[in-house]
Amino acid sequence: MNLDKDMQEALATFITESRELLQDMEAGLLELENKENPETVNAIFRAAHTIKGSAGLFGLDHIVRFTHVIESVLDALRGGNLAVTTELVAALLPCCDHLNSLVRDVADGKLEENQDMADSGKPLLAALQPYLKTPAATETGVVYRDHAERVGTIAGNWLLFLQFNENCLRDGMDPLAFISYLTTMGEIVDITTFSHAMPDAGNMDPESNYLGFEVILKSEVAKESIESVFDFIRDGSLIHILPLENRIPYYVELISSLTEDNAQLGELLLKSGVITQRELEEGLNAQQAQAEVQQSPARIGEILVDRRVVQQPLVNAALDKQKEIQNNKIRENQTIHVDAERLDKLIDLVGELVISTASASLLAMQARNTALREVNAEIISLVEEVRDSALQLRMVPIGTTFSRFQRVVRDVSKELGKDIKLVISGAETEVDKSVIEKIGDPLLHLVRNAMDHGIERAELRTAHGKPAQGTLRLNAYHSSGNIVIEVSDDGGGLNSDKIFSKAVERGLVQPGTALSDQELYALIFEPGFSTAEQVSSLSGRGVGLDVVKRNITALRGVIHIDSAPGQGTMMSIHLPLTLAIIDGFLAGVGDASYVIPLDRVVECVELPVDDNRDYMELRGEVLPFIRLRQLFRKNDSVSRRQNVIVVEHLDLKAGLVVDRLMGELQTVIKPLGKLFSHVQGVDGSTILGSGEVALIIDVPTLLKQQGQSSLPV
Amino acid sequence: MQSLTIEGELTVFTAAYQKTLLLTFLNTGDELEINLSNVSEIDTAGLQLLILIKREAAQSGKALSFTMRCKRRLATPELPRLGQAFGEQAQATFAHNEE
Numbered sequence: 001m002n003l004d005k006d007m008q009e010a011l012a013t014f015i016t017e018s019r020e021l022l023q024d025m026e027a028g029l030l031e032l033e034n035k036e037n038p039e040t041v042n043a044i045f046r047a048a049h050t051i052k053g054s055a056g057l058f059g060l061d062h063i064v065r066f067t068h069v070i071e072s073v074l075d076a077l078r079g080g081n082l083a084v085t086t087e088l089v090a091a092l093l094p095c096c097d098h099l100n101s102l103v104r105d106v107a108d109g110k111l112e113e114n115q116d117m118a119d120s121g122k123p124l125l126a127a128l129q130p131y132l133k134t135p136a137a138t139e140t141g142v143v144y145r146d147h148a149e150r151v152g153t154i155a156g157n158w159l160l161f162l163q164f165n166e167n168c169l170r171d172g173m174d175p176l177a178f179i180s181y182l183t184t185m186g187e188i189v190d191i192t193t194f195s196h197a198m199p200d201a202g203n204m205d206p207e208s209n210y211l212g213f214e215v216i217l218k219s220e221v222a223k224e225s226i227e228s229v230f231d232f233i234r235d236g237s238l239i240h241i242l243p244l245e246n247r248i249p250y251y252v253e254l255i256s257s258l259t260e261d262n263a264q265l266g267e268l269l270l271k272s273g274v275i276t277q278r279e280l281e282e283g284l285n286a287q288q289a290q291a292e293v294q295q296s297p298a299r300i301g302e303i304l305v306d307r308r309v310v311q312q313p314l315v316n317a318a319l320d321k322q323k324e325i326q327n328n329k330i331r332e333n334q335t336i337h338v339d340a341e342r343l344d345k346l347i348d349l350v351g352e353l354v355i356s357t358a359s360a361s362l363l364a365m366q367a368r369n370t371a372l373r374e375v376n377a378e379i380i381s382l383v384e385e386v387r388d389s390a391l392q393l394r395m396v397p398i399g400t401t402f403s404r405f406q407r408v409v410r411d412v413s414k415e416l417g418k419d420i421k422l423v424i425s426g427a428e429t430e431v432d433k434s435v436i437e438k439i440g441d442p443l444l445h446l447v448r449n450a451m452d453h454g455i456e457r458a459e460l461r462t463a464h465g466k467p468a469q470g471t472l473r474l475n476a477y478h479s480s481g482n483i484v485i486e487v488s489d490d491g492g493g494l495n496s497d498k499i500f501s502k503a504v505e506r507g508l509v510q511p512g513t514a515l516s517d518q519e520l521y522a523l524i525f526e527p528g529f530s531t532a533e534q535v536s537s538l539s540g541r542g543v544g545l546d547v548v549k550r551n552i553t554a555l556r557g558v559i560h561i562d563s564a565p566g567q568g569t570m571m572s573i574h575l576p577l578t579l580a581i582i583d584g585f586l587a588g589v590g591d592a593s594y595v596i597p598l599d600r601v602v603e604c605v606e607l608p609v610d611d612n613r614d615y616m617e618l619r620g621e622v623l624p625f626i627r628l629r630q631l632f633r634k635n636d637s638v639s640r641r642q643n644v645i646v647v648e649h650l651d652l653k654a655g656l657v658v659d660r661l662m663g664e665l666q667t668v669i670k671p672l673g674k675l676f677s678h679v680q681g682v683d684g685s686t687i688l689g690s691g692e693v694a695l696i697i698d699v700p701t702l703l704k705q706q707g708q709s710s711l712p713v
Numbered sequence: 714m715q716s717l718t719i720e721g722e723l724t725v726f727t728a729a730y731q732k733t734l735l736l737t738f739l740n741t742g743d744e745l746e747i748n749l750s751n752v753s754e755i756d757t758a759g760l761q762l763l764i765l766i767k768r769e770a771a772q773s774g775k776a777l778s779f780t781m782r783c784k785r786r787l788a789t790p791e792l793p794r795l796g797q798a799f800g801e802q803a804q805a806t807f808a809h810n811e812e
Contacts (some may be wrong), residue, residue, distance in 0.1 A: 168758060195765075
């Protein structure tokens with residue numbers, strides 16, 4: 001047999017697939033031996049069925065023949081007509097092995113059966129023979145059996161109800177001839193004749209037809225083809241073609257495996273082949289007719305069942321499938337999973353677009369083209385909207401993160417033996433997804449810390465006149481371009497004395513130093529700092545709060561502590577809403593521009609007289625300078641008037657000395673390439689409307705360097 | 714035992730005539746036998762006539778049996794399976810015909 005390239009590829013797939021299926025079959029059979037499970041039987045049956053079907057496609061008749069026998073046994077097993085026994089499994093396992101050899105032969109290019117294999121296969125099939133039902137009993141159909149039993153055991157697949165119209169005989173149409181014709185499409189397994197419509201002898205017109213037939217047909221043809229047999233006799237006749245009861249599971253499975261986008265019930269039934277286009281159209285017409293006369297017409301499923309076009313279980317299966325599809329759609333509507341990278345790419349592009357439009361409007365202004373400027377203004381506003389919605393895409397409500405803590409609080413309360421409730425507010429506050437991802441761990445630390453150290457034991461609480469149940473609050477809100485997340489408890493508050501003595505003990509502060517509350521509280525974020533007398537499983541090991549602070553700083557955020565003795569503690573985290581975009585302040589040094597994150601900028605002042613000092617006096621305080629010109633080694637001439645931008649981070653303050661102040665702008669951060677990862681003091685870059693690149697100043701790092709370098713030697 | 718042998722075709726073309734014939738025959742006795750051996754062709758009309766006559770016989774408490782001694786195939790190959798309507802004896806006869 002010669003196969004072209006496509007077929008070769010398909011055959012390779014068949015071989016791989018069959019091997020996998022055979023492995024599954026073997027595993028399934030071994031499992032069955034230990035525990036009978038209908039699911040496993042089904043899986044094994046499907047595997048055999050698939051192998052048979054695929055082998056048929058390639059004309060591998062010997063495999064089809066061999067597998068067919070196995071399939072029949074498995075079918076009996078599936079139908080409950082056969083019980084799993086050790087002997088049966090023992091008979092089936094070698095068949096799997098044999099199939100494996102057959103498939104291997106195919107892989108070796110031997111597409112035809114060879115005699116050796118055929119010989120070794122025979123005893124295997126013979127061993128299965130006792131498990132097979134004798135086909136004769138089912139096919140002669142002469143012995144009267146109860147209807148249900150008959151349908152259950154007969155190996156047909158279509159059930160035809162035929163009640164031809166009364167005049168068909170006069171019109172020269174003989175129902176028996178039609179039934180006879182059915183034998184060209186398949187095998188008639190059984191016929192039952194119904195004569196209840198026949199009137200008594202006096203009224204019976206011998207030329208009228210009164211007979212009805214129930215035919216069980218075993219045929220591989222489509223329902224359409226069977227239906228077409230009755231095309232000429234359909235008028236006035238009752239013709240129902242239904243999948244046989246025992247085939248219903250097959251169609252149910254088929255329906256549930258359909259991957260239709262179109263969730264119309266009728267379409268699903270049509271696709272699975274249990275109804276025909278005509279039946280569907282008639283059903284729909286009937287539905288429409290009903291709709292014209294009554295308010296609520298029957299569902300199409302009900303109509304189809306009423307019209308005996310399809311059975312209820314199949315409609316149910318289709319309905320389930322429909323629901324599943326709809327659910328999927330709803331789920332799809334609710335959320336789409338998009339690679340964050342793609343979103344970043346989009347935001348990046350939109351950022352570029354903002355820049356391009358800015359330069360376009362600049363040109364328009366230079367060209368003094370009013371019409372062009374108007375159009376440009378329109379474009380800019382649209383682009384800004386696009387950018388906002390692009391950024392919005394990354395925004396998610398913080399509620400999902402918050403609600404995770406319900407469980408945490410419940411579990412931790414139990415562990416600690418404290419009664420603590422969690423109150424969540426501001427759950428709808430939106431924040432950039434990348435922020436959400438990174439805020440979970442720090443929040444967890446803070447929550448555990450508050451529950452362990454903050455909230456007192458019930459006895460102590462009642463002694464202090466507080467409700468026995470402690471309250472932990474999680475709150476979030478937006479505040480001038482930042483999101484503020486608060487973790488607060490109604491516990492004992494921070495013990496200043498204890499923190500101070502601990503700090504002295506650890507050599508963090510000199511004894512007798514006067515510290516503000518904020519400075520004191522900030523000490524608890526020092527690495528390894530813990531005031532807990534008892535190390536619990538949750539906290540008190542001094543690991544945590546310093547990590548929290550590091551994480552939050554990495555997000556360009558800050559953390560504040562407010563505490564009142566006996567009333568509780570509130571930790572508030574201020575974070576930028578998004579990591580991709582910042583409000584910046586643009587400043588120029590020489591011919592270069594720099595962006596300073598606006599939330600770090602306190603104020604701008606003019607540099608009074610530059611006498612090359614490294615500090616100035618600002619309202620009675622000494623303000624150290626950071627000269628960007630020196631920092632970035634720009635050697636061009638110093639402009640006559642220089643300005644100082646006062647920046648602040650965590651109580652560190654400094655003045656950035658620049659040439660020009662160019663105002664605020666919102667800008668998209670472009671990360672610097674890996675090449676520049678070692679560069680300190682720069683956070684990223686952005687592209688200005690002029691096309692110029694501006695560096696974004698990393699204020700915290702600069703301030704830290706400044707603080708270190710200005711330490712008294 | 715009264716016996717009737719139906720000759721020729723038992724189809725819609727002869728149905729009216731056969732109906733009268735069969736109903737008349739029904740009144741000739743209490744034990745009746747219809748011989749179908751000489752039926753050359755049968756269709757739905759013929760079949761339902763046979764069903765009718767069997768029903769009428771049963772209703773009036775008469776014993777009616779069908780016989781078919783000839784192995785000639787009838788026009789409808791699946792006809793034997795229709796035998797259920799005729800009771801076990803006839804089934805056997807029809808089934809016999811199938812061979």
